[in-house]
Amino acid sequence: MPRKKADTITEEVKEKKVVTKKIVAKKAAPVKTAKAKNNLELSVYDIKGNAGKTVNVGKEIFGEPMNALLLSQYVRVYLKNQRQGNASTKTRSEVTGSTRKIYRQKGTGKARHGNITAPIFVGGGIVGGPKPRDYSANMNKKQKRKALFISLSEKAKRGEVRVITNDILNAEAKTNNFFKLMKTMGIHDKSVLLVIPDTSKRNIIIGTRNIPSITVTNAKNINAYSVMASAHLIFVEEALKVLEAHFIRNEN
Numbered sequence: 713m714p715r716k717k718a719d720t721i722t723e724e725v726k727e728k729k730v731v732t733k734k735i736v737a738k739k740a741a742p743v744k745t746a747k748a749k750n751n752l753e754l755s756v757y758d759i760k761g762n763a764g765k766t767v768n769v770g771k772e773i774f775g776e777p778m779n780a781l782l783l784s785q786y787v788r789v790y791l792k793n794q795r796q797g798n799a800s801t802k803t804r805s806e807v808t809g810s811t812r813k814i815y816r817q818k819g820t821g822k823a824r825h826g827n828i829t830a831p832i833f834v835g836g837g838i839v840g841g842p843k844p845r846d847y848s849a850n851m852n853k854k855q856k857r858k859a860l861f862i863s864l865s866e867k868a869k870r871g872e873v874r875v876i877t878n879d880i881l882n883a884e885a886k887t888n889n890f891f892k893l894m895k896t897m898g899i900h901d902k903s904v905l906l907v908i909p910d911t912s913k914r915n916i917i918i919g920t921r922n923i924p925s926i927t928v929t930n931a932k933n934i935n936a937y938s939v940m941a942s943a944h945l946i947f948v949e950e951a952l953k954v955l956e957a958h959f960i961r962n963e964n
Contacts, residue, residue, distance in 0.1 A: 761896025
């Protein structure tokens with residue numbers, strides 16, 4: 713009888729091992745996943761502000777994951793570099809004034825003083841005042857580039873990036889035409905960063921310079937701070953190619 717019990721136990725153990733092997737084999741089977749798209753589609757607007765075709769933009773620029781620490785670091789560095797640091801005051805040794813003793817030592821009832829340039833007198837020196845200093849901070853090129861891609865990606869996720877056809881570069885340099893375009897797109901009362909391929913396109917610069925909510929920049933000079941400071945981004949179609957060529961191809 714004990715042998716029969718032992719035999720049944722061993723058989724049950726063998727059966728369990730076989731079942732577990734089958735389960736493991738099923739789990740280890742490769743799972744088919746859909747291939748992720750490499751591009752992101754953005755609507756392209758014509759010169760009248762109507763959406764038409766779409767354009768594919770690379771996810772290398774518009775698909776960067778969020779990194780709040782890097783963005784905050786970039787903003788601190790950017791704002792520090794905007795400070796001139798040229799505020800300066802004069803100490804008592806630098807103030808122009810007589811060095812003679814201003815009144816006698818004794819008998820006046822006043823405190824003893826040496827000259828008129830002392831800090832307690834009007835026109836005298838300043839104690840602990842500001843002196844010229846360098847506020848600048850450094851950040852490496854790769855960090856700046858990544859911060860730009862993060863800011864562009866966040867704008868794209870929120871639907872705040874638009875593309876306009878190259879016809880706008882040859883449009884008549886009239887403020888009213890560009891204002892009507894912004895109004896048709898529904899962003900005339902928002903801060904807009906307009907990105908053009910290069911600054912030689914004078915018509916678009918002249919036509920938008922009297923609209924305070926629009927800032928025009930070159931695709932090569934765009935930065936993460938100006939992107940985040942604007943409510944909407946408008947890329948000229950050609951500017952997207954310049955952006956990719958400057959920030960992607962030059963790095964490879």
